[in-house]
Amino acid sequence: MSTQIDDGGAIAPRWRPWSRTGFAFASFGVALMVAILVSLCVGRYSVSAMTALHILGEAIVHPGQAIESMDQRIVLLVRAPRVVIAAMAGAALATAGVALQGVFRNPLVSPEVLGISQGAAFGGALAITMGIWGVPLLGIVFIGGFSALIAVGMLARINGQTEILTVILSGMVVGSLFSACVSLLQFIADPNSSLPAIVYWLMGSFATATWDRVLVSAPGLLLGIALLWALRFRLNVLSLDDSEARSLGARPDQERWLVFVLVALIVGCQVAVSGIVGWVGLVIPHAARLIVGHDHRRLLPATALLGATFMVGVDTLARTLTAAEIPLGVLTAIIGAPAFALLLRRHFKDREAT
């Protein structure tokens, strides 16, 4: 870094902070590519990197070509959809986390803390109990997550004000209520058919990923990411106090709900295809914030890239660490819960310091 001499209207040095950001983004991009390649290659049946790249290249240049060899089958039909879903889900969950943290002005909220995931889980468990799969399941999961969000919003709003503490407590209340409902469903579920399905689905996994599932979840996930990305500057404004945001021309009450709907959409689509995968929306945004700063215009894309990388990486670990596959939600919680604990302590230490 050069010394801080520039003042006044110096235009030229403006690229300097961006170049550091540019470097960060380039690294994120490379990391994601590496994670994807590794995930395509390793596993019980390993494929060399060159072969995997060749197969991918062939598939892109000549789409629709018949799949013949074992390598092709593994890469294109088994691992590729899995990697695509994992990357999209990771990017979307992390983006949703950033957006929620922005509008709640608090780095400690996430879809799990707000009970959205539990609501979505209830929706999913209900659908499975009734034997519903596919797009209708997605719809029910979305409704479950969104009603949890509405319940939290109404509980936490006291005298027209939404305090962060009441939001987190309301999230806990609503989350436990929905968790209890899930347990109730498990209790009454058929132990031979729907119970194992619910349990396995709840622990989270991309193991069932197919290109069909990619098609089911991609529209919602990508729409959620795209609209939140379009809102990136507005999220900066919404992260201010309501009166400030209002004086800057925003309508925080309505616009916050737009963000909530997008978050519920993302969580619904993700939960529908891969079950509960917690903590991504909490840990990844914090890491991204440390690297690129708090401005949502940079934070959102950084978070999306990091989230995708993290999820693809964790998924690779989940299916390679042991002979049997470790449920994804278990791994993310093992990584996420301690990270959250650290965050929590840091947050309140900072508050005492100022």
Place this chain on the structure above:
Amino acid sequence: MIGLTNAVVRFGNRCVLDQLSFSAERGRSLAILGPNGRGKTTALRAMLGFQALAAGTRTAPAVVGYVPQYASSNQSYKVLDAVVMGRAAGLGLFGQPSARDIAAARDALEQVGALRFAKERFDRLSGGERQLVLLARALATGSKVLVLDEPGSALDLNNQARLLRLLSALRAPRDRAIVFTTHDPNHALAAADDALLMLPDGPALFGPVAETIVPELLERLYGVPMRLVNLIGEDGTGQNAVLPAFAGRRAA
């Protein structure tokens, strides 16, 4: 340009504002004075549309440059990024600031003399510096109405002097309306054309500074004896200040 007409605000049974009327026209500055709890902040919030009126009307442009007393505590944005938010009203829900918006933000920072903080983090600045940045953000909105909530209350004397110079400089071109609340009648003398006195025992008084910032009315306002004193200003000429009679009393 901005103001209230016969405004009534009630919190439960308590009537906080009763038939309050005042306005700041283009080219004039208004100071709002009143004891604690008399509704200064409520009047400001009502004027900005943050507080619903039980009766009466509010006049205000769509976008007002508002300088809160304290900024949201969590603002970890770079100063320039924070000031660019002043442009949000013109950008809509999905808009992104362009190079022109960034240039406007830099101009606003320059105008308040805070351009040197442009790349620092807002939450690492001192209180006085933060207020300059918030003022720059209000200017960056391009609004011809500026509203400041107790701009002088948390500032040391040096920063108060700077703030008053800035308010005077902003008032000088006579092209905008400025409203601020204050506890110090001398701030009204230094930077305002009109004053609104929110008296504790009766209807509020609204009028030119020369008629309102006088010891008799201020005694009613604050309930302490007030004195008009003549002192030598920075430029060597004499000027009047209004001080409470307790000013200068020494501990025995």
